[in-house]
Amino acid sequence: MIEVNQLTKRYGDVLAVNGLTFTVRPGHVTGFLGPNGAGKSTTLRMILGLSKPTGGTATIDGHPFRNRSAGLRHVGALLDAGDVHGGRTAAAHLSALARSNGLPRRRVEEVLQEVGLAGVARRRVRGFSLGMRQRAGVPWASTPPDSCRPRP
Numbered sequence: 001m002i003e004v005n006q007l008t009k010r011y012g013d014v015l016a017v018n019g020l021t022f023t024v025r026p027g028h029v030t031g032f033l034g035p036n037g038a039g040k041s042t043t044l045r046m047i048l049g050l051s052k053p054t055g056g057t058a059t060i061d062g063h064p065f066r067n068r069s070a071g072l073r074h075v076g077a078l079l080d081a082g083d084v085h086g087g088r089t090a091a092a093h094l095s096a097l098a099r100s101n102g103l104p105r106r107r108v109e110e111v112l113q114e115v116g117l118a119g120v121a122r123r124r125v126r127g128f129s130l131g132m133r134q135r136a137g138v139p140w141a142s143t144p145p146d147s148c149r150p151r152p
Contacts, residue, residue, distance in 0.1 A: 001024065001026055001061060003057075003062075004020055004056070004057070005021050006057070007021070007043060007056035007057070008020070009046060010054045016039045017042050019055075020056070043058075047060065049064065084137055085125065086125050086126030087124060087125075088124065088125055090117050090120060090122075090123065091112065091121040093125060093136055094111065094112065094136070115135040116135065
């Protein structure tokens with residue numbers, strides 16, 4: 001469950017998010033809609049611990065996400081397809097994410113197949129189209145946490 005309580009974010013004089021409160025319950029699909037500049041990405045970045053709130057709290061399953069040592073075992077997110085380093089191959093990008101989160105190496109090849117990038121896995125991401133870069137980021141964002149647990 002995601003719980004946001006009076007979440008606020010200021011950038012100098014700009015109030016990007018103002019006292020936002022909501023709960024996302026398990027098993028429910030929840031839309032997060034609004035015009036450009038409404039604070040959607042800023043809110044998601046605060047929930048994921050990528051930006052520090054000016055005020056309020058955001059927790060996932062009762063804990064701040066930034067306190068989790070292997071975040072991809074709990075939450076998958078793709079906020080910006082441009083976050084993939086252009087000098088890495090798709091396989092290297094996914095391998096680094098897997099290693100840093102204690103996920104099994106076998107998942108890298110599986111998800112490359114699932115998103116249709118197996119044939120270009122050894123190419124550098126800088127040569128990918130936007131759609132291909134998005135597909136390079138989607139695998140961990142869409143992999144159910146239970147399927148990522150290391151096997152004994």
